[in-house]
Amino acid sequence: MAGTKLVVGRWDGPDTVLAAARAARAAGYSCRDAYTPFPVHGMDAALGLEPSWLGKACLGFALAGLTGALGFQFWVSVFDWPMNVGGKSFSASPALIPVAFELTVLCAGLGTVATFLVFRGLSPARRPELEGLGATDDRFLLAFAPEAGAEAGLKAFLLEHGARDVRELEAPR
Amino acid sequence: MSATACKLREPLVDGHKSCRDVSEDVCRIAEGSPTRLWYAGLAASSTALAVGAFLVFHQVWTGIGVWGLNKTVGWSWDITNFVFWVGIGHAGTLISAILFLFRQKWRTSINRSAEAMTIFAVMCAGVFPLIHMGRPWLAYWVMPYPNPMGPLWVNFRSPLLWDVFAISTYFAISAVFWYFGLLPDLATMRERASGVRRRVLAAASLGWDGSHRTWQHYETVYLLLAGLATPLVFSVHTIVSFDFATSVIPGWHTTIFPPYFVCGAIFSGFAMVLTLMLIARKAVRLEAYITLRHVDAMCKVILLTSMIVGLAYGTELFTAWYSGNPYEQFAFLNRIRGPYKAYYWTMVFCNVVVPQLFWSARVRRSVPAVFTMSLLVNVGMWMERFVIITTSLHRDYLPSSWRMYHPTFVEVGTFVGSFGLFFTLFFLFCRFLPMVAMSEVKGVLDHGRH
Amino acid sequence: MNEAQTDREDGIKRREFLELLGAAFAAAGCSPRRPKEAVVPALALAEGSLPGRADWYASTCGACTAACGALVKVRDGRPIKLEGNPDHPFSRGGLCARGQASVLDLYDSRRLRGPRKGDAPAAWGELDAAVMDALRAAGRSGKAVRLLTGTPAGPAERAAAAAFTARHGARHVVYDPVSRSAVLEAHALTHGRRALPRYHFAQARVIVSIAADFLGSWVSPVEFTRDWAANRRPADEWDLMSWHGQFEAMMSLTGANADLRVPLKPSEERGAAALLAGLVADRVGWTGPRAARGDAPPRAAKALRDAADLLAAAKGRALVVSGSSDVAVQVLVNWTNHMLAAYGATLELARPSFQAEGDDASLPRLVSELERGEVAVLVVHGVNPAYDNPHAEAFRAAARKAGLVVTLSGLPDETSALAHWSAPDHHALESWGDAEPGLGVRSLRQPAVAPLYDTRAAAETLLAWSGRPASAYDHVRALWRSEVFARQKAAADFEAFWSEALRRGAVTSPEPGRGEGSFDAGALTRLSPEPAAPEAAAFEPVPYASTMLYDGRQAGNPWLQELPDPVTKACWGNWASLAPEDAARLGVIEGRLVRLRAGALSAVLPAHVQPGQAPGSVVAALGYGRPAAGPVAANYPLEKLLPIEREAGGGADLYPFVGLRSVSVEVLPGMSLLAKSQTYDHLADPLTKKRREHLRETTLQELLSDPRAGNPPEPTAAALWPAHEYKGRKWAMSVDLSLCTGCSACVVACQAENNVPVVGKAEVRKGRDMAWLRLDRYYSGTPGEEVSESGEVETAFQPMLCQHCDNAPCETVCPVLATVHSTEGLNMQVYNRCVGTRYCANNCPYKVRRFNWFDYAHQDQTQNLALNPDVTVRTRGVMEKCSFCVQRIYAASSEAKSEGRALKGSQVRPACAQSCPAQAIVFGDANEAGAPLAEALGDARSFRVLPELGVGPGVHYRTKVRNKKV
């Protein structure tokens, strides 16, 4: 991918950028990504993104936490070292619920976030893309990686759809 | 998103702010030099923290006997403070997670500080179970780790162990949730910064660039975290209440505790959020973001929870009377008429009587009145925990063991120190991190649609 | 003979060994780089002893003149525990709190290291020469030589004293700090014999006591408790239970256990005794001369009439005793006993007791001799005349006029401060000796450890000064050979007899009695005139010997200082008890400082409001206010290391008030809170006033019609889980509340056995006393309204210790499994696992768990030698509690195992059960059929505390039964 040119348009507001993105998709331009100060609703469809799969990951982590916690507690209390604590049965299971619940939440939460970070490649060492164009402040960007020769048409298209400016950049990475 | 719908409501942010204004207003606090009020606040709170830290050192070095506890009353201020601080923490999670799930957009201005408050409050709370141990240097024994003792695990039947898991999970999830929300704002600040500051922010923001592909998963994760935090917050105070509810001590052993504690936690937490917000909007000039509408909304929550708490007080008394259990009956009579009755009636006054003033809209929008009442509610809620813990313990089954408890300066000072820790962290947070969730506020602005 | 010499030789070695042992205590540590730890084996072990194994020696307790039989537990050369000797005919296995605590006196770091001249160390040779010079000089000048002692410890000491007096023409002056002189004088008048009868409470079905605290401190409390208890527990024949009436001003331990207790001021004792005697005379048809009819306040008079009825009906099985120091009262009591045919039945003059021989008149006589400068040499032994008597001040002044004052006290005291020389005696556990508590009963005292310091047995010292130097061992043996061995027939060989005597500790010789003597009714006509009653507004002082400190000789003993008074539950210092009426009138609350004043005498004490006390009396304990007893008596020296506030003084000295008839009570502005282990005194709470049935009571009369009277069956509770089964042993305990007198011997026994720390006054005030076994004391009624329907303040005691619940609530809540249940039903507490959350203590319904708020353990390295090495010394931050003496259980189990037999539960006795003079505590395996415990648990009186909680306590109690014949 190195050496590809990116065409980046900038908009002032969420509504205009969303309209432009929709238009670009309709016009057959494949938008590489949008960069916005806050999530612009409707952009998923405008960019043609599948819904996030992290919910399933979260469920997986939660189940792992739940079974791990229940299993560990049960193994400890009944098999590894059964102890007579307050005359209760070794397998007195209601007592195992709170810890199992907490570990479920902990595993699910930390696991999902970790998966997200790993999946999106976020780390302290990561270089942000399109830094300095104001996407974290008040600018709304659409980035395209057009085929060679299509840059000029794209630029015009974007300006036509309300872009304040359009620039060509080296693609990151 | 309908512009007409918004028109019918008051704006969530005053002064027709733009995205740029939001970035400017919020980042300014962290970038500029702090106000004099901020310096004064930090000085006061860090002094309190230093006193508290010294007293904790003194207590650990000399022995827990420097507290006023005795053979009958084994817990008092320590666990009162613990429950108090955990309760405070709950409002933050409630605002950031539950209101998020309910799509209450007004939360965006205050959720960041409320979450910070949660984390700091849980830190304060965590200190107390740690230092209340006779041998805090062995505190790691409460974790089940493989060891050369057999291995000897831990007692999964102990509510205190459940606490360990609940509090540490709560802290971990709250901290992750908070930091997760900070990522876009740290990126905003990074873009405005240079030099070392920029490099630190670059690392801290994990290379955030506002990519919508990231935003899409980010929103999912945020929703999941909110969804996880919501039952978590209920479970935490439920488990804290189990410390008492599963015991055999009259006045503790009651099934009403979980909802009672959770409501009390929300109640006290909202009061603390109000206290903090009212200080913060003055100290760092965020009146436009933390508006009277926010104050008003929170007062309504306080009023509601106050009535639930009041109902719980009544129910408790009724249950004790109706149970026919003489120990239970005496425990509550002793709260009302015993040697600690002043605490009980202060609690009733602060928690049930005072909040009734919030029926009046004028009171709800009067900053001095709300500030005073929020403080009173916090006092009342501290009293509630003290009443539950101490008066139940000091006269339980065998009259031969009945004893009075009086705190020493060490306990009082340690409690003050926990406020020091809390406010020191909060002031530092105000100074160095975006106090308002910029990306979220930007999302609820009327972008040129007014 | 050569054995004793061997002792002395290896004494040095032993001492070094002890020092090394002390150093080894310090050499504990834990670091990855392992520190070197030295093991120093003994050069040679005493025959039969093994390292790590306790040896038991039979001996005689030296804490007071009651001379109970004791077994000394010696571990690795150190005596660490005293227990009652079951073979001793008087004490029969019991030992009181003071006796139990006396082992700690051995390791008192203030003990004299050797002879002293004034304050300077000296040598024995030097001392002996100086004393002999003075004695010889006295002989030449014809000035007096006086030997001043308490009641001699036994024949050996008496013989040594006799040798000394004979050699130097000295007079032996005997007084008792806590005097029984009036009883002896009265018998001199009525029976022509100055003697203390031996009382047989076991023979008495009706007991009336006029201010005699015979269960607490009077003459021989361990023996009397055992005898008294014998008639409080007839299992099938309930009508044989004795009836006990008590007439007294203070609420004594005995009064607290009486079936009927009536307040009576000291000035009313004479009238009451006369009234009782007169009433009895009417009922038995006494025809001889009579004493003047007495009178008593209405309530007492009514009670006395009832008592007289019962006494007369139980003629021959009745006993009247009095603690009065008024000879006339004692004469009247003797008369009453005579009319009741008690002599020869419930009390004996034929075989009198030798436990108190002092003469009250002797000390004033000596003081006047001293004042006149007639005394050249005064040798003081076993008493502390500069403190422990009402003439102490005069003595202190007069003693300066004596040529030479020598004290044999092993501890620095008020007298040694005056003395020219100190010739320290051994501790009782270091010396040879004997005792003769009653005619025909002799017990041996043998050293359980070589003397720790350069001290010398008192008998040796006296013999040396008599010119007949002999070792105490030889002296005792010679005496036993001639006096005891010669009169018995069982053993032919003296060595065999001697070793058997040593093994058993006591020997009963079938000596003929001296006859009961005849009652001389003429004494009744020679009664001293009744003194005028004190003015109504004044208070009558009642200085008494307390269960803890008795005469004050053990004031430096931290165990006793911290032992709560059985009735008031206060410790560390004394207090002035006032009747509630008087307190209300004076506006005094507990802790308010009051000044007792009589002429120039004054004592400032914190007030205590005592339900049941006779109005118009003020009661305070003797034995306190001894700055000379050192920092322990003043306060426990923890404050050096801990932020515990200092408290000056250790109470006030009440000896000057002994014998006074009235004092004024002045309320002072200050407060000094009492250090109490129990601050609420009633089973009923103050708000609902409902009585909590933790302590079940009934009356004999109800019990006769319903065996379960006062003891409704336990509620049955549904359980969520099947209970754990205890197929093997299941340890349990049963405490008979009818027998428990609250004497607190078990409390100190537990403290000694289990290394329970002493925490000091300030900590007790905060409610941090550490006793694993406490004695709960409850009054009837509610605060301020203690008087029950029967018109008196009823008191009950309940030993409260870890209940070893089957479903222990403490176990569930511990996060780190520091307390869990054993397969034998013990609730185990693992100190080394405990992190100190205190959750278990909070969740304990019985509040028997104790927390180490500070490093209480034992700053005093010498006292540390009394620690039981079988029990872990707890560090700070750790919870502790009664373990059912698990160390004894495992020791017995290992013992049984190595002997190849099965352990039976009834073979294990925890320290509390062992020490109980009343035998109220039964311990054992609940699954052992036919054992005493099984029988106790099956009793209809058996109940458990708080059964409704479903915790399944393993400690059972038996309903307290009061005999309400009246």
Place this chain on the structure above:
Amino acid sequence: MKPAILAAALFAAAAVRAAEAPSEFQRNAALFQSKCSKCHTVGKGDRVGPDLKGVTVRRTNEWLTSFIAKPGALLDSDPEAKKLLERFSGVRMPDAGLSPAQTAGLVAYLEAVSAGPSGPEEDAGLAEDPPEAKVRLPDEGRRVWWPGAAGALVLLAAALAAWRLAGAGPAAMLALLAAGAGYWSLGGRAYHRLLGDQRGYAPAQPIAFSHKKHAGELGIACLNCHHAAERSDVAGVPSLEVCMSCHGVVKKAAGAQGPSPEIAKLTAAWESRGAVAWNRVHSLPRYAHFSHRAHVADGIRCQECHGPVETMQTLRQAGSLSMGWCINCHRRPPAEAPSHWKRSGGPLDCAACHW
């Protein structure tokens, strides 16, 4: 103190023998084992003292009885005894301090066993300490390695994924965590060392006493010197008196040229009545109570905890003495327990050791 007699009659009074009590013969055999076998064998040749096979034929019972009861007296007066003394290079038999009943028992035992063709020890169930091969030191406490291992694997997988997806930074962090978890699960020895495992501790002693020499080469049974282990909770370092009961005579090692300097140290200490401060090797924390007599009574051999002491020149700690290490044997099910144990496993109650 000598005449002071144990008043432990308290317990002894209740000495009711249970059904499994050892027979008369077994008790006598045990007595022989503990008191005599240090120096004598029956049918296995002379050791320090003569082989006692056939001794009841050689001597009268009265002679034996009086010799055992008061060896000193006979050695000085009796010509037979003097001859023996000469034969055994002047080593005098010490007074074992036996009661008349015990003496009679020993004579009865000697009578019974010296008749047989060879030593009857095997029959009596009192084999000598077993050879090293039979004794297995208990395993280290069950180490739970799987949580760490599983964690390491998960983290490793995550690190690989991170490397693919997000680059080296996150991958390195995860890999570090994986390595930590792996170390935790696999590095048992090091992990225990970290927690104060003292195995291998072998401090130099003030007198270079060799267990190899005494217990190994001379075959002296452990309980001969550490006799307290049988009747006390503490095995005890033997008092110097015990050493001197042999070394009063034995001044040099067998075959050595001159007197042994180590024995000289011992003798010097004894004669000056000075203390020998040995360095403790096996040290339990004060809150852990261990009963030697209970374990000896259960048939557990010394080597099972102390390792092959008879091969150690300098005594060293063989087992870790950690709680897990103890528990490991206490948990041992019947199938795994050695056959010489009289019971399988021990109590798992905390209070069995901690009080």
